[in-house]
Amino acid sequence: MTTFVCRRWFQFCSRQYNRTSNKLYKETLRSVSTKPSIPHVCIVGSGPAGFYTAQQLLKHHKTVHVDIYDKLPVPFGLVRFGVAPDHPEVKNCINQFTKTAKNDRFAFIGNVTVGKDITVKKLKKSYDAIIMCYGADDDRILGIPGENLHGVLSARSFVGWYNGLPEDRNLDVNLNCDTAVVIGHGNVAIDVCRILLTPVSILKRTDITQHSLEVLENSQIKRVYMVGRRGPLQVAFTIKEIREMTKLPGCRSVLDPHLFKNLSEQVSGLPRPRKRLTELMIKTALDTPSEAEVDAEWRVKFLRSPIEIIPSNDGKQVAGIKLRVNRLEGTGESAKAIPTDEVEEIPCGMVLRSIGYKSIPIDDSVPFDNNQGIIPNIGGRVTGMKGIYCSGWVRRGPTGVILSTMSDGFEIGKLVADDLNSADIDISNETVKGKDKVLDDLDKDGVVPVMFADWERIDELEKTRGVSIGKPREKFTTVEDMLEAAFD
Ligand SMILES: Cc1cc2nc3c(=O)[nH]c(=O)nc-3n(C[C@H](O)[C@H](O)[C@H](O)COP(=O)(O)OP(=O)(O)OC[C@H]3O[C@@H](n4cnc5c(N)ncnc54)[C@H](O)[C@@H]3O)c2cc1C
Ligand SMILES: NC(=O)c1ccc[n+]([C@@H]2O[C@H](COP(=O)([O-])OP(=O)(O)OC[C@H]3O[C@@H](n4cnc5c(N)ncnc54)[C@H](OP(=O)(O)O)[C@@H]3O)[C@@H](O)[C@H]2O)c1
Incomplete structure (x- = not known):
């Protein structure tokens, strides 16, 4: 196998050498002037x-x-x-x-x-x-016990995996559990929640990678928690993204109603984008469809900071997450999360950390x-x-x-x-x-x-690969395949 790969690589490189030399010759001629x-x-x-x-x-x-x-x-x-x-x-x-x-x-x-x-x-x-x-x-880490357990992934890698980033091509994504917990209240967190909860029949028509589609097709996940350390007025996600979540077929959005009951009074003084976003959250929180009407649910938790990821009995796999309940100090966007003595646990088989890139x-x-x-x-x-x-x-x-x-x-x-x-x-x-x-x-x-013309060949081939399976494109997901497509 190794010999085969090496031989192919050598053939590819020899071909490349000639192409590159020609290209360099032309470039050199241009540079003279x-x-x-x-x-x-x-x-x-x-x-x-x-x-x-x-x-x-x-x-x-x-x-x-x-x-x-x-x-x-x-x-x-x-x-x-x-x-x-x-x-x-x-x-x-x-x-x-x-x-x-x-x-x-x-x-x-x-x-x-x-x-x-x-x-x-x-x-x-x-x-x-x-x-x-x-x-x-790179991405920020939580720095809590259990973060290296099997089943804990960074949202950055997960996004790279479904979007065809070569370094995440072989990410071990195990969706054989009914509950996932996403940490963070930003738009990346919403993106990964949506991908986990969108019916595959919809994703199939996008340029999502085929390898991730196959895993998502067999997903057992029915419930995704999205956990933020501060309150509804401090979320980093935006209105378009939450509106999409509320419209996901077969999925209900559950936002703790008691946090929203008295929020209407504070809304009028907010800047317009935050006001509209909060109004939509209030409406969603106070008007949740019953469990019987849906197959899946998206649960948004506020005022919770992860303090430990709980291992399974064999100590290897995620079995749950321990959250510290916070209270807010101050108001508006700069309000701080202050830990209380209260702790709670959510059993889950997957944790996605979405607290920012680096x-x-x-x-x-x-x-x-x-x-x-x-x-x-x-x-x-x-x-x-x-x-x-x-x-x-x-x-x-x-x-x-x-x-x-x-x-x-x-x-x-x-x-x-x-x-x-x-x-x-x-x-x-x-x-x-x-x-x-x-x-x-x-x-x-x-x-x-x-060069850009080489990329355009990759682009064309990706689009052609997509046509046969009803997708706008099927991306190449390894550097080797990209190079082969560029110089074929
Ligand atoms: C998951 C996700 C989803 C998003 N979705 C949206 C959205 O729907 N709408 C929206 O408006 N914004 C969205 N954004 C935000 C948007 O993507 C960013 O604002 C934007 O991409 C930042 O641009 P950038 O050029 O600074 O960084 P990047 O887009 O990251 O570009 C950096 C480039 O540098 C290259 N590079 C890195 N290291 C090296 C090196 N050593 N040598 C050479 N090249 C290198 C990388 O390969 C990359 O091509 C999203 C962001 C994320 C993370
Ligand atoms: N559809 C879109 O337009 C789209 C999609 C994806 C991304 N983007 C953009 O890309 C940018 C990056 O998005 P992002 O979601 O990665 O970052 P982000 O918007 O900065 O959100 C990060 C989230 O992580 C939380 N967080 C940070 N450190 C934490 C910690 N130690 N513990 C718990 N929570 C923590 C933050 O809470 P605090 O507020 O409390 O710090 C915040 O809720 C954003 O500007 C986003 O809008 C846009």
Whole structure:
């Protein structure tokens, strides 16, 4: 088996070598005519932050060349690997990203991990400016006993599993239990609750991965708790997402009515989005269908913090979760959860931790604030590093929808263009040549870059694979399969 895989890989690499050499030759020819005064900017990460920053930079600077590097062979970050498969309209931003990618002064270079395949120090030799847009590739942990038990998963991995992120392809998801508990009251928590409770007949028509569909098809889960440490006025999820939950076929939403009975009086003074969200929660809490009318239920618990995950008798598997009951101190969004003496348990076979993503440092030469989980910056300029910028989740932390990430990208794209235009960044260095030297070095190191045209072949093949099974696409879920599709 190993010999077979190695032989195939060798054949694939040989084919690749010829293709890449041809491509490099063409790139080299092009670079000969590139004037040294043309600035070259590199962006690390091809999610919304990377693409929106590139779009604005290309708009505000008339000669700049922009290259986006991504560690995966496919672009678009969380738009592909985060956004839920049953929300296809959210992915329409890909059309704009593709327009940007077609600009003659733009290149996408996938399958290159910055910090591993190429260092920032090396990139600095080829680029006048570097913009870090690499998002948040890790997640926060609870730090409670039992968190490593079988059956405890991070929502980040679970999302990666159903969306085809290669690193989560083989996640061990066991849905042979009737109750799951999701910790957190954000939109990611709602996404995973919805995927667990949506009838497979609906999911089947989305681009959810086939391997997850097969597991979900045999799911025994009938009840999903979504547990938050604070109250109804502090939830981080939004109205559209809760409305969807209330409309799930065959599923009822249960919100503890006693918490909502007197909430109407407080609603009038709230800002409009929070007011409408709370009104919908009140309505849902006070008008719950009976158990007999449904097959499944979504139970939203407030004022509860997990303190221990209870093991099964053999000590290996999740059997339940212990929650500390909280009370609130203060009011509004900044109210704090204060623990009481009261503790309760929920028996369950699965726990999903959805308490936020986390950025990580990728290269020793770029500063990183481990407390805040961001690259330290002043208005997007990385502290103490001239010519290095950051944008998106790695700049502000792992919150914000695509629209807010777009605003951030637009701000930084314009900032870098202004710095280039005002000669705040020195672009007279004649050795700076953009991607050519980098591609050369990567080739020598045996790294196979995936350009945008290669991604378009992957894209086409994924769509074709989807047609035969009634889905908009069937994603490739391993890097090897993606590369094979790109260069077949
Ligand atoms: C599960 C989930 C669902 C979401 N759903 C929605 C939604 O429905 N609607 C909405 O508006 N917003 C949604 N969001 C929020 C939205 O996805 C984010 O606002 C946005 O993706 C952040 O963009 P970003 O570019 O900063 O990060 P990302 O999208 O994470 O992009 C970062 C990119 O950097 C790459 N990268 C990482 N490390 C390296 C490295 N070392 N070298 C090279 N490349 C690297 C990654 O591969 C990735 O492509 C969702 C978020 C999550 C987590
Ligand atoms: N459909 C969509 O538009 C969509 C879908 C998915 C994601 N997104 C966006 O993506 C961003 C990230 O979403 P997210 O859900 O990961 O993060 P989030 O919105 O920040 O929510 C995190 C949740 O985890 C809770 N939490 C944090 N630490 C905790 C701890 N130690 N113990 C218990 N609970 C804890 C938070 O409670 P506290 O408030 O008490 O801290 C909060 O309820 C958000 O901006 C979100 O809107 C959007």
